[in-house]
Amino acid sequence: MRCTDISARSPSALMSLHALQPCWDMQLAGLGADALRMALEAGMFTHLEEFVSAPELARCLGLEPANTGYFLELLWGMEMLERRPREGGGMEYRMHVALRPYLHPASGQYCGDALLFRHQVLRRVGMQLQEELRNGVPEPKTVDPVAMQQGWARAAKIQISQEQQAVTAQVACDILGRQPEFAQARRMLDLGGGPGLVAIALAKLRQGLSGVVFEYPPVAAVAQDAIERAGLAGRLQARGGDLAAADFGSGYDFIWCSSVLHFVPNIPAVLARLHAALRPGGLLVCCHAEIGGDVRQARPVLQYYLHLRMQGRHVLPRGRLASLLRDAGFARVEQIDGVCFPMAPVAVLLARKGESKDPA
Numbered sequence: 001m002r003c004t005d006i007s008a009r010s011p012s013a014l015m016s017l018h019a020l021q022p023c024w025d026m027q028l029a030g031l032g033a034d035a036l037r038m039a040l041e042a043g044m045f046t047h048l049e050e051f052v053s054a055p056e057l058a059r060c061l062g063l064e065p066a067n068t069g070y071f072l073e074l075l076w077g078m079e080m081l082e083r084r085p086r087e088g089g090g091m092e093y094r095m096h097v098a099l100r101p102y103l104h105p106a107s108g109q110y111c112g113d114a115l116l117f118r119h120q121v122l123r124r125v126g127m128q129l130q131e132e133l134r135n136g137v138p139e140p141k142t143v144d145p146v147a148m149q150q151g152w153a154r155a156a157k158i159q160i161s162q163e164q165q166a167v168t169a170q171v172a173c174d175i176l177g178r179q180p181e182f183a184q185a186r187r188m189l190d191l192g193g194g195p196g197l198v199a200i201a202l203a204k205l206r207q208g209l210s211g212v213v214f215e216y217p218p219v220a221a222v223a224q225d226a227i228e229r230a231g232l233a234g235r236l237q238a239r240g241g242d243l244a245a246a247d248f249g250s251g252y253d254f255i256w257c258s259s260v261l262h263f264v265p266n267i268p269a270v271l272a273r274l275h276a277a278l279r280p281g282g283l284l285v286c287c288h289a290e291i292g293g294d295v296r297q298a299r300p301v302l303q304y305y306l307h308l309r310m311q312g313r314h315v316l317p318r319g320r321l322a323s324l325l326r327d328a329g330f331a332r333v334e335q336i337d338g339v340c341f342p343m344a345p346v347a348v349l350l351a352r353k354g355e356s357k358d359p360a
Contacts, residue, residue, distance in 0.1 A: 153218035192260035196223030
């Protein structure tokens with residue numbers, strides 16, 4: 001068998017990706033996720049605020065020095081850490097400057113618990129995948145609504161709160177701050193607002209703004225605590241109920257609705273109620289993951305929402321939600337694609353209710 005002469009191959013051919021590269025990348029991604037989990041659980045980032053060597057970190061955490069060095073080098077290769085040569089030889093490492101607000105437990109934007117929760121959920125989905133492909137998702141036992149709502153409340157206190165504080169609240173401020181309606185808005189609804197940090201951020205941004213965070217009753221209690229801690233109880237209130245049936249009010253200048261429609265039984269019915277809840281000329285900001293036709297954009301949505309789709313929840317193809325909004329009576333619908341949200345990008349739809357017309 002004659003070996004191929006490598007000198008005869010062009011540099012571009014040598015550097016091109018093999019067809020198996022996506023498969024290799026997926027295998028390596030699993031190890032990277034496990035490494036991040038271990039670093040968070042060990043409290044490693046607390047000790048990486050400033051440059052430290054592997055032996056020093058190993059002494060602090062009771063780890064094996066040589067393997068700690070390999071592990072730190074892995075985190076550096078994953079762009080989690082910075083490194084520099086150490087006097088006397090070797091390397092020393094510190095947390096990447098861009099990640100400090102999110103990985104240091106003392107930061108107000110810490111997301112470590114949220115990352116660990118997401119890791120746990122995705123690993124559980126992976127373990128169940130073979131069974132669910134063969135036999136389908138098991139029929140749920142009788143759902144205890146109290147237990148379900150309390151589970152959401154626990155998530156709102158920690159994981160959802162961390163992600164809203166670090167990511168979603170700023171996204172909401174950026175989007176709404178660019179809309180002309182926001183400067184005159186007086187009343188808002190944050191539908192399915194979890195711990196209420198989006199509504200709080202918007203109320204701080206617009207001083208004349210008041211409104212409602214609507215959630216399950218145990219989650220609304222979490223949001224009300226956050227509102228009171230923020231000193232905004234005079235302008236915001238959390239209201240408890242089931243959005244599929246309960247009245248969430250009316251006369252709103254704008255409504256923020258983020259990742260809620262995945263869970264409702266009837267999207268058109270909810271959109272009709274949202275249209276009715278807005279005053280004439282009001283704005284609905286609807287943020288949900290969509291499945292686009294571009295494979296790179298679709299991939300994180302397909303990965304993260306796989307289990308939700310297998311459960312029969314709604315993850316719509318690109319353009320479908322915009323069509324449903326028009327069917328619900330919204331006069332103008334605009335779309336902003338690829339907005340950064342936790343875990344997977346979302347499409348932001350800006351749907352405006354037409355102005356009322358005086359009778360002839």
